[in-house]
Amino acid sequence: DTGVSQDPRHKITKRGQNVTFRCDPISEHNRLYWYRQTLGQGPEFLTYFQNEAQLEKSRLLSDRFSAERPKGSFSTLEIQRTEQGDSAMYLCASSYGRESDGYTFGSGTRLTVV
Amino acid sequence: AQSVTQPDIHITVSEGASLELRCNYSYGATPYLFWYVQSPGQGLQLLLKYFSGDTLVQGIKGFEAEFKRSQSSFNLRKPSVHWSDAAEYFCAVALYTGTASKLTFGTGTRLQVTL
DSSP states (O other): OOOOEEEOSEEEEOTTOOEEEEEEOOTTOOEEEEEEEOTTSOOEEEEEEETTEEEEEOTTSOTTEEEEOGGGSOEEEEESSOOGGGOEEEEEEEEOSOGGGOOEEOOOEEEEEO | OOEEEOOOSEEEEETTSOEEEOOEEEOSSOOEEEEEEEOTTOOEEEEEEESSSOSEEEOGGGOEEEEEGGGTEEEEEESSOOGGGOEEEEEEEEEEOSSOEEEEEOOOEEEEEEO
């Protein structure tokens, strides 16, 4: 169990550019979540996968955001045409499937849009 | 809609003093409850969780939390704080939406420890 890995740890991009983040969950976890955390706030839910199926998306996930989880393993979160308001920490979490198990979070990707 | 309230934005305690961080939730049933800790620039680490049974739960790093149904609270406590406990603490509830459970977080309490 190597934990949840996220790459990159930090990303600085110019407004209007596209960025992609990767999350590698714990291998036996079938559920994967993306959260966004802005400064001084708690994480907010973005989207959820069970295996390769994206089952829920938050209204926070505008059409510039897309997430995939091919083959039910790693996941990617892409932001197109980045805006300064996209600057945040993007956290990935995974879980085995029972609510009582809790969720394991990665260290996050800090995005700064300049 | 469910919500989580952490009324204290910032708390300062002396090393060795006791600590209590408050958390109140609004939900129709007893949700799954969690406390996470986040060091600067890091992800979230699970301290403890409650989903049923004994209302006093023990976690890692000497933390404990007590679930009080009548008060809709799940306060985090530690008898003696260490300087390394300085961090941001988040209370969260898990809501099952029919497809999955997702966490709703409070806004966090930043703990500062003075020597």
